Amino acid sequence: MLRFALAGIPVGVHASFLIIAVVSPSSRFEDLAVWVVIAFLAVVAHEAGHAFVARHYGAEPVAITLFALGGVTTFPATAALTPKRRLVIAAAGSLVGIVLGGMVWLLWNAGVFDDVSSSVRFAAFGFMWATIGWGLLNWIPIRPLDGGAMLTSFLEIV
Template structure:
């Protein structure tokens, strides 16, 4: 995710913080400072940091459950509205998806239970309704936050945890695509409700949550539809075959000339034997031209370790590689391992548009 940077790595999962998260800390610090000075500001910021530590543990719960089914979680990103775990893909079996979805809230249940035991009593209604009141106690407020996280995440608003459980239950009766469409609609209706409440209460974070849920629900529905279409098409029937490639000895100047004479956004870097060595993206090219000039070799700035797939494989396998590796493209090779084309998220999206248009016409 852009504008984020890594701070830790836990069990193979990189923990990243988005720069906007620090805007939240600044906002909280200023608000509490105005109420009670520097000590209140420090306590307010410390409380938010503790809350997001619980959010990280929540996301690690998802990652741990997903690892049980052989699914890696390359990174977790902290945003002002919460955490986002980037799983390679969600389990396709409904029972497994339910386990992965519920694992996160279960972590918050455990945290809340431990805090309540440490507190020696259940938080009262005042703590729940006045969670911003520091006089109610750090531990009590943190316990309540974890209870709220459980209840909030189990709302059946896709792609939140409750929405994923809803999708999994629907998938036991309907196709995965249709189940996702229903769950996404429910999520978008919930997003409108969140947005309405945010406008009434003046809660900016709730408005951002509404926007995130609405966009993410639409994106997830589209991605599931893409995968369904891709499972019926072979890679060689959808890959890009007409393209300009660069050699390992090519310079950024050569790449710039190729950019101007083509409509490509990415350029495969191929050696003399036809083997894919990397991909130079348009964004990487422009940034490197500014920093290093036209004479810099492309092999120093290209993206390496690009996943490859055989041309007889199905397109959904390439789609999963694109999602899991977070790569700009997937190379397509023949039996000898020579590059014959490549696949990008953009051209898979174009395939979906063509397939939908053809379906309407028929």
């Protein structure tokens, strides 16, 4: 397993994460490596959203693991993590992705990627798809998706 730290948060990348290459939106072999990097960045950003908010609310230790199905952020359940805070933590991952993907979307619509290589256009479009698409998909209110955790927390609040 590849290991590194992101702002003091340990991140582990299981070899099975490379299975993500199978869902590449391109059939060009040279785009495959680009897609793996895009997926990696999108999933790390998503999980970092969860991790930084959890850490902000006092959950320690926090860790991120990437694997075949995406990623997971782990942290201990503490009394300080009220249902409202757990809802915010669950929503934070997708929010980070939607904001990052939205910024690329704005650049795309401003024509920034009109006169660049097809590989750069593929990377920009893939990043938008991965961050916004996966972010919204993750909000479906079923477990183990973030939407399931959000729904559980919401029901505890009301």
